[in-house]
Amino acid sequence: MIPTRRASQVLFAFCVTACCAAALAQTAEKPFEPYSGQSGKDVVWVPTPTVTVSKMMDVAKVTSRDFVMDLGSGDGRNVIAAAKRGARALGVEFNPEMVKLSEQTAAKEGVSDKARFAQGDMFAADISQATVMALFLLPDNLRKLNQKFQDLRPGTRIVVNTFGIDGWEASHSESAEGDCGAWCSVILYIVPAKVAGGWRIGQDELMLEQKVQQITGTLTSGGVARTIENGRVTGDQVVFSVGGVEYSGRLKDDTLSGSVKSNVPATWTATRLRH
Ligand SMILES: C[S@@+](CC[C@H](N)C(=O)[O-])C[C@H]1O[C@@H](n2cnc3c(N)ncnc32)[C@H](O)[C@@H]1O
Structure with a gap:
């Protein structure tokens, strides 16, 4: 039997050895x-x-004037690529280890000042300041974010890898070439201005309904309502036709104004009706 004093010395030595081993194991832990x-x-x-x-980045034409966001930013590659093009960029990622890795990579690549990451x-992320969203998410994730996308500033570009956004019309799509396996397809969307509601054009009344970029409705002149065709909103640009006459215009504050393409070229201005 080991005497008590000797036993505590053995235990102490064991603890020191065990602690050192644990510390060593920690420092040797794989990154x-x-x-x-x-x-x-x-x-x-x-x-x-x-x-x-x-x-x-090419399709979204990312430049130093942009603020690019990635939701579910993974190892930070989209954010870092945007920062390398001079943009400010922010990734939101749930996994804290991925956030740490992204920050380390951004530092190694010398873009920590522009590429930021939030766990x-x-x-729940505030995306309202983004000028570009660069995303690789599942259709169901995009569906849940759909309203937030529609609330972005008109003209904001949303560029996605492969999975598109339900109910949105692509403004452009392209395929990457080279080593991209099943994930080569790139789709660009432009956030439309909100133009739904009533508008007054001189004595006429324009009523618009909007589903993302698509607009339908009527133009009523002298009590006669005519249906709007081929109506689209791209950023702040609006186009539609009435009886074969094409209207194109731009939204600024609460005024739509532009030109009418017909035999006699003309301009038009519509002001929003408030109820
Ligand atoms: C398909 S990966 C895309 C990664 C990166 N955006 C890219 O293009 O390489 C999706 C990422 O979303 C993250 N994620 C999943 N659910 C999330 C959530 N609710 N909030 C934030 N990030 C999430 C995952 O951890 C993963 O890194």
Whole structure:
């Protein structure tokens, strides 16, 4: 039997050895390495291939004037690519280890001043200041974000990898070339201005309904209502036809104004009716 004093010395020595071993094991711990398919809160991590990231930045025409956001920013590649083009960029990512990795990569790439990352839930993120959204999310995620996208400033570009946004019309789509497997397709959307409601054009009344970029409605002159055709809103630009006559215009504050394409070219101005 070991005497009590001797026993405590042995125990102390054991603890010191165990603690040192644990400390050593910690310092020797492998750095965090994400893997494709790694689980995530609402969508797994699958990285956008490098060639697709570049194509997304090209298609969205990202410049130093932009503020680019990625929701579910993974290892930060979209945000870092945007920062390398001079934009300010912010990634929102739920997994704190991915956030840390993104920050380390941004530092290594020398863009920490422009590329920022926040740990959080993408559905709670404030995206109102973005001029470009660069995303790789599932259709169901995009569906949940749809209203937030519609509330973005008119003209904001939303560029996505492969999965499109329900009910939106693509402004442009392109495929990346090279090593991108199933994730080569890039789609661009332009956030439309909100023009639904009543408008007065001189003595006439324009009534518009809007589903994302599509507008329908009537133009009533002298008590006769005529249906609007081919109505679209792209950013702050509005086009529609009435009886074969094309109206195009731009929304500024509460005024729509532009030109009428007919035998006799003319201009038009509509002011919003307040009820
Ligand atoms: C398909 S990956 C896209 C990663 C990156 N945007 C890219 O293009 O390479 C989706 C990312 O969303 C993250 N994610 C899942 N649910 C989230 C949530 N509710 N809020 C924020 N991030 C989330 C995952 O951890 C994953 O990194």
